[in-house]
Amino acid sequence: MRTSKVLYITILVLVMFSACLAVWLHYQKTGIDLLSFTISTVGLCIALLALFIAVRTYTSIDSVNTISKMEGNILDNENYVTSLPELVNRYKSEDEKLLDKELFESIEYKLKKESHTAVLFADTLQYMIDLIVLFPAVFNASEIDKKQYKNRMANILHNVDKQRDILQSISKGNSIQITESIKLLKAVISYQSFVADGNFNIHSDLLHVRGPILRNPVTRTIYHNYLGLYYNKKGMHLIKCSLNMETIDILSIDGLNKVQSKINSISPSIIEEVNMYLRSACEQFDRALTISSEDIMWPGFINYNKARTLYFLSFLSQPTESWEKAMDNSIQSRSRLNRLIDEILTTDRINSVKVIDTHLRTFFLYQEELARLVKVNILLSKNTQTSNSTQIMYKGINLENIPKKAIDSLFSEIKSFPTIKIYQEKFLRGL
16 A cells, blocks of 8 residues: 555656646747647656556555455464463453453454454454354343343444455455354354343254355354254253243253153154254254364363253153263363363462452353253252262262251352352252
C-alpha cells in the first residue's frame, strides 16, 4: 500500500512537470510547429496516463492477491492444536463478568484490527473456535446476564459475516474453509445457547456443516463432538417428552430413577428413534476421540458425553462399551487437566503453595466435580447394573458406610455453578 502511494505521487509529479515544460517551451517561441507540439504533448500525457493505469492495475492485482490468498492459513493446518495452557495463563479473571469482558474484547479486537486479509481472518476464526470450550464458563454461570451475552455474541457473529462477505466479494477462491468454519462456529454457539436455557430440542444447524471438508484437527474434533451432542440431545428430548420430564434434570437421582422405572412405557417407535439417535451420538464421539487422542483437554469432555449416552443406551439395547469405563476416563482426563492448570497458575514454584484462583480454574474444577457427581448419581439410582469391582467414589474416597456428617467435608463448594451444590445436597439427603 505504501509503495502504491509512492508510485502515484511520482506519476503525478511527472505529469505536472511535463505540463509545465510544455507551457514553457510554447512561450519560448523557438519556432516549434504548434500542431506538432500539441500532438506530441497530448501523446506524452496519454503515455503517462497509460503508465498510471498499468501501475494501478498491477498494484490492485497484487493487493487482491495479498488479501485473498489462503496459503498457509491455520484452518488448513493438519497439525494444529489448541494451547490451553496459554489460554489459562492469559485469562486470569477472578469472576465470570470480568472473564466475559476479556473474552469479548479480545475477539472484537481481532475482528476489527487483525482480520483484513483472508489468512488473518482465518486466524481470528480459529481463535474463536479455540474459545468455544470457554464460552460456557460465562454462559452458564449463575450471575451472568444471558441477554447481554447473547446480544454481544450476535453482534460478533454479524461482524464475522460482514468480513466474510467482504473477502468473498474480492475473491471466492479458497474460501470453503472459512465458510464451513463460520457455520460450525454459529452452530456450536446456537447449541450452547439452547442447552443453557434447558432446551434439549436443538436446531439442526450442525447438520448443515460439511464436516469432511474440515482439515484442522481442532475444528474436526469440535464438529464431531457437538454433532454427537446434537444426536444425544435429540434422543434425550424424546425420552423427556415421552415421560413428561421437561422440567426434571434427567441426570439427577430423581430423574435417573424415573427413566429407569418408566422407560418400558415409551412406545416402540419412539424407542427405535431414541436408539438411533444415541447410537449415532456414540459414533460421533468415537470419531472425535480418535482425532483428539493427543489433546490434553478434549478427551475429558468427549468421554463424559459418551458415558452419559452409553448409560441411557443401555436401557434400549446392549451397548458395545461400558458407560463406567468412559466416565472413569473422563474423570481421569479432567483430573489430569486440573493438575496441569494448577501447575500453570502456581506462582510459588519452589514451595508449590500459591495457586491463582481464576474463574477458568473454577470452571474446569466444576467440570471434574460434575463428572464425579453424575457417576455417583447413576450408581446410587435404582437398579443400576454395575460391575462387581465398582466402588462409589467421590474425590477418591469410598463413601460406603461413612457417617453423613463426615461427608460434608468431602464436598468442595463451587459458587458460580449451582448444579454441583444441588447434586451434593440431594446426595446427602439420600444417605
